[in-house]
Amino acid sequence: MEEVRASSAWVAGHSSHVTVDSSGIEKVAESIKDSIPKVEWDYEGIHYFDNGPLTVQYLFVLDALNFCFWPDKDLSYDHLASGLKAALQNDKSVFDVDRLQKYTGRELRELLKWPKPLPLEDERVRLMHEIGLELERSFEGKASNMVESCGKSAAKLVALIARHFPGFRDHTVYKGHQVFLYKRAQIFAADLWGAFKGQNYGEFDDIGSVTIFADYIVPAVLQQLGVLRYSSALASSIESNCELGSGSEEEVELRACSIYAVEKMRDLIRKKSGKQVLSVELDLWLWSLGVQCPSLHHHRTLSIYY
Ligand SMILES: Nc1nc2c(c(CN[C@H]3C=C[C@H](O)[C@@H]3O)cn2[C@@H]2O[C@H](COP(=O)(O)O)[C@@H](O)[C@H]2O)c(=O)[nH]1
Numbered sequence: 001m002e003e004v005r006a007s008s009a010w011v012a013g014h015s016s017h018v019t020v021d022s023s024g025i026e027k028v029a030e031s032i033k034d035s036i037p038k039v040e041w042d043y044e045g046i047h048y049f050d051n052g053p054l055t056v057q058y059l060f061v062l063d064a065l066n067f068c069f070w071p072d073k074d075l076s077y078d079h080l081a082s083g084l085k086a087a088l089q090n091d092k093s094v095f096d097v098d099r100l101q102k103y104t105g106r107e108l109r110e111l112l113k114w115p116k117p118l119p120l121e122d123e124r125v126r127l128m129h130e131i132g133l134e135l136e137r138s139f140e141g142k143a144s145n146m147v148e149s150c151g152k153s154a155a156k157l158v159a160l161i162a163r164h165f166p167g168f169r170d171h172t173v174y175k176g177h178q179v180f181l182y183k184r185a186q187i188f189a190a191d192l193w194g195a196f197k198g199q200n201y202g203e204f205d206d207i208g209s210v211t212i213f214a215d216y217i218v219p220a221v222l223q224q225l226g227v228l229r230y231s232s233a234l235a236s237s238i239e240s241n242c243e244l245g246s247g248s249e250e251e252v253e254l255r256a257c258s259i260y261a262v263e264k265m266r267d268l269i270r271k272k273s274g275k276q277v278l279s280v281e282l283d284l285w286l287w288s289l290g291v292q293c294p295s296l297h298h299h300r301t302l303s304i305y306y
Pocket residue numbers: 040041042043044066067068069070075076077078191194212213214215216217218283284287291306
């Protein structure tokens with residue numbers, strides 16, 4: 001994850017459309033330093049959990065599909081999670097690798113009980129096939145074997161996932177520099193840590209190395225908190241729901257500056273209060289603020305990464 005941190009800092013230092021406001025960071029850090037808001041993982045009650053390897057398989061399928069819900073205004077992440085949970089409760093073999101490799105768009109919709117085509121449905125199906133095939137080829141069909149092979153290191157897990165699964169290679173080139181964001185790979189490690197409460201498949205000695213997950217909710221929350229400032233052109237294009245191209249300077253800056261800003265916030269909280277806070281914990285707090293605010297205006301990019 002060092003490459004996520006370093007390349008995000010590089011973007012923040014060269015950005016043209018998004019500014020990280022240090023006084024905004026200071027204010028937020030000051031307001032939470034004495035009681036860092038703890039948000040319970042699965043406070044929504046939408047996730048499958050059985051304390052075993054099937055939960056790991058569920059989380060890996062979930063995070064393979066954990067992107068781009070906004071084009072359908074009725075659809076949200078909750079539908080994906082609770083749909084996969086219900087499907088698994090109904091049939092323990094739905095995420096077996098031979099089945100993952102065969103789903104069609106229509107079957108995925110049926111699995112989720114979603115009445116219309118999903119956004120980027122072809123990509124979602126392709127990514128299910130991709131994880132099915134590679135889990136079978138390299139991990140005896142089990143995401144839990146992949147996790148076990150990482151010896152309690154989230155950094156190793158993220159690197160291993162990026163190596164084996166092209167769909168998780170969330171990176172881009174910005175002003176000639178390669179930038180790594182790894183949203184879905186990192187959120188998978190964090191989901192394991194949250195679901196298993198830091199034990200068993202969720203035990204990582206280096207959970208502190210995980211950054212926030214640069215999606216479309218967290219940047220919008222950081223802007224509302226005064227941590228990020230947008231150029232007037234960017235602010236008005238987000239306000240008017242214009243699509244930002246995947247890999248555009250604006251899009252990369254929104255995501256990378258969010259990561260950088262929260263790393264700064266975390267350093268500041270540590271300095272002010274002496275307390276260690278994890279980016280994963282700050283992320284869940286910020287994200288939960290965002291999804292509870294229906295008027296939140298976020299940027300719109302068609303992407304398979306977030
Ligand atoms: N940064 C960050 N982004 C997150 C999550 C989560 C869910 N995390 C689970 C873990 C524990 C909790 O209890 C949650 O159940 C989803 N997302 C992103 O949000 C977007 C969905 O938005 P909407 O269209 O409104 O549903 C989409 O890009 C999705 O990928 C998170 O935690 N952090």
